[in-house]
Amino acid sequence: MTQPTIYIDGDACPVRDETYRVAGRLGLPVVVVGNGSRGVRPPPLPNARIVVVGEGADAADDWIVEHIAAGDVCVTSDIPLASRCLAKSAKAVAPNGRVWDSSNIGGALASREIGRSLREAGIATGGPPPLDKAARSRFLSALDTLVQASLRGR
Template sequence: MTDAHSSAAGPATILVDADACPVKEEIYRVAARFGAQVRVVSNSLFRVPVNEQVQRVVVSDGFDAADDWIAAAAGPRTVVVTADILLAERCLKAGARVLAHNGKPFDAASIGSAVATRAIMEDLRAGMDGPLGASGGGPLPFSKTDRSRFLQALDRVLTALR
C-alpha cells in the first residue's frame, strides 16, 4: 500500500470518508487526471474502480474506526473528503487539506466556528421533544451546484499540491 505521507515529489493521496459520500465517482475521475492515489475508507464494502490508484480500505465496524484510520493516514500530501466536522479538525491538525462533499473547504480559519456550531446544534437537537426529536432538520439535499462546487474545489486543491 502506498503511504499517504509520500514525499513532495510523489502523488497526492485523497482519503475518502466513504460511508455517506455522494461524490465518489467525481473523486475517481479527478484523481485519474492528476495521478493521485485514492483510499476509499468505510465500515462496509463499496464498489471501487479496478484501478491501481484506487484502494478500498474496510475497517472494523467499531465506533469511529474509519475516522481513526483516516486521521492516522492524513498528512501534508493528503486531501480528505468528509462531512464530519470533528474528523476534519483532526485531519487539519495533521496538515491535510480537507473538503466537504459540497466543495466547502475546512481550514484553520473556519474549523473552530464549524466545531462550535456543531456542538450548539447537537445540544439543541438533544433538548428537542416531540416528533422531530434528535433527528430534526439535517443538511439540505445534495444538488448539482454542490457537485460542481466540489469538482472545482478538488481540482484547485490538487493543483496546489502539484
Template sequence: MIYVDADACPVKAEAEAVATRTGTRMALVCNGGLRPSRNPLVEVVFVPDGPDEADKWIADRAGPGDVVVTTDIPLAAKCVAAGARVLRPDGGALTQANIGNVLATRDLMADLRAADPFRQGGGRPFSKADKARFVSALDAALRSRA
C-alpha cells in the same frame, strides 16, 4: 493522496474521476458495502465495524500534501491539525481559519437537538451544483498541494 470518508459520501465517483485525471492515488475508506475499484489509483480500505473506525484510519495517515473528503467535523479537525487539506462533499473547505467555528456550531446544534427531541433537520438536498463545486475545489486543492 486523496482520502475519502466513503460511508455515505455522495461524491465518490467525482473524486475518482479527478484522481484519475490528475494521476493521484485515492483511498476510499469504509466499513463495507463498496465494491473494489478496477482503477489502479483507487484503493478501497475496509475497516472493522465500530464507531469512528474509518475516521481513525484516515486521521492516522492524513498529513501535508493530502486531501481528505469528509462531512465528519471531528475528523476534519484532526486532519486540518495534521496539515491536510479538507473538503466537504459540497466543495466547502475546512481550514485552520474556520474549523473552530465549524466545531462550535456542530456542538451547539447537537445541544439544541438534544434539548428539543422534535426538532427536525433543516438541511437542503445535495445538488448537481454541489457536485460541480466539489470537483472544482478538489481540482484546485490538488493543483496547490504542498
C-alpha cells in the same frame, strides 16, 4: 514532493465518482475508507483501493488520521475528522464543496456542538440540503484546487 493521496470518508460519501474522476485525470492515489456497512463498490481506477475497518463510531476516521500526511486531501462531511486532518497539515473538503481550513473549522465545530445540544433537547435542527448539481460542481472545483495546491507544495 510526493503526490498527494486523496482519502475518502467512504461509507456515506455522495461524491466518490467525482473524486475518482479528478484522481484519474491527475494520476493520484485514492483510498476509500469505511466499515463496509454500505457495500462500497471497488473504485474504477488502478490507483484506488478500499480499506474496510472494523465497526466503531470513529474507526474509519481514526484510520484516515493515522495514515493521512501533510498535503494529502480528505473528502468528508465529518467536521471533527476534517479538524483532525487539518491538525496534520492535510487538506479537507466537504462533498458540498466547502473547503475546511484554520479560518472556519473552529466555528464549524462550535456550530456542530450547538446543533447536537439542540437535538438532545428535542429541538429539530434539520439536516443538510440535498446534494444538487451546483454543489457537485463546487465540490469538483474545490477538490481540483486543493489537489493542485498540494501538487505545487502549498
